Amino acid sequence: MKPLKIIVLAKQVPDTRNVGKDAMKADGTVNRAALEAIFNPEDLNALEQALRIKDQAEGSQVTLLTMGPGRAAEIIREGLYRGADHGFLLTDRKFAGSDTLATSYSIARAVSQNEYDIIIAGRQAIDGDTAQVGPQVAEKLNIPQVTYVEAIEEITEFYIIARRRLDNGIERVKSPLPVLITVHGSAPPCRPRIARRVMKYKHARTLTELQDASEDYIRLFQDRPYLKIDEWSVADIKADEDALGLSGSPTKVKKIENVVFKAKESRILENSDQDIESLIKELIDNHTIG
Template identity: 50%
Template sequence: MGLNIIVLVKQVPDTQNITGQAMKEDGTVNRAALPAIFNPEDLYGLEAALLLKDQFPGTKVNVISMGPPAAAAVLKECLYRGADFAALVSDRGFAGADTLATSYALKCAIQKVGNYDLVLCGRQAIDGDTAQVGPQTAEKLGINQITCVSKVEKVDPGKKEIIALRSIEGGWEKVKAKLPVLVTFTDEGEAPRPSSAKRLMTHKNAAPAPDGSALALWDIPAIKADPNQCGLAGSPTKVKNINSVVLTAGEIKYIDPSELGITELVHGLIADHTLG
């Protein structure tokens, strides 16, 4: 018995290359100032879906991403790796969305896909690090959720059950839930597979289109979303002020590389309560 799986992915700015132009004056991310990459933890959600596709014949893996036209690159990467269908949710009306508006748009897109057993995604995106979009999407869909999962141990399509191993502070726990369920993944899962050369040749020229068979383009009307709940209009989070922090060298103190020098350093750190 096959499964119908939806994977949520995101194209994000590479936060390892932050510059002073990373934010716009309105408090939104200046994505043009940073190189774009596939959000790392989303790759683990995609791999979990593909492993289930390998295990259960007839399984279909659908991928959804909300973003600008350039975000089609991560969707094509999903097709190269083994996804069956991808949809880019893109509209000027989505610009400036916080997690609440983003999860609303994704909820609408998931409902457009229709019947599903699993919704998989990364725990969080490296541009916001909120870990809110997955849980908020599950809440809006009214389905179960399991967060911070490292591995799906078992899925029983007949019983409509899933058993997942999730990370908790100081250990692990196994969680059983009824399908449908939304699962967020950490980077402790199975290593993401590389692209297939055959699938790359098949989809390399794919372009998002409203009637695309493998790569679709959906705007606000296409997913039947309320424009007032999308983008800045639907985002209660507001950035009031942005301060550019400039780090400058402070006082430099030379420590003699000897036992006496180290002893004086330790006593100094204790005295100013840095230690102890």
């Protein structure tokens, strides 16, 4: 089978699943420093699907594309450790404030600078849970999309057959390439880091990260061009500045409220026969239970 060019869209997100007691500041704002920045979970499922295609079609290239601040290069390194071939970081202060429409515009511009047969993204990111960027990118690239994928059952250089996980069942669809797919969390988890790849890529850096590096380090970097993580700015992707960042975002945040729950006067019961029997009697008497 002919090698394929695969682009994986990934995002670095705060780990909102493990929100501890210090996650909210006293003033009710989110304490981002208390939340670990992680590889968005379903994007890891997406990376696994890409690596499986590479396992099948030898010579396929898996390129990781992410948009975010400089430190998002961390997830590109993570992807390289697990089997991706290359990474791009789309980073520019002008992207700040982008909503899903502006983000999808920027990502579509960046993707267009590359050749691709298949684009694979996680279904949604846990910081926003919107699931919008994937389909919005597909629309901008004018290619079909297959969302909620849990397995790619067959892939050739011309088409894929994918199984979709729906609320109450599954659907199998066949799409020609190029296609954008979004991968559901029920898909197989991503393979772990490979020790030999960690050794190879642990010094992979963006040029910005290299600014503070020693000369020895820079020499090492020059000898090993594969260590370079490409950084792209708005100019590099030839984007229209009005279509990205705040000005390209039709949605505006009007208000943010901290979620406050009113504490109730609770009655504390012991796990004893007496307490539980009296509770049951009370619930029967007030018709809560029949």
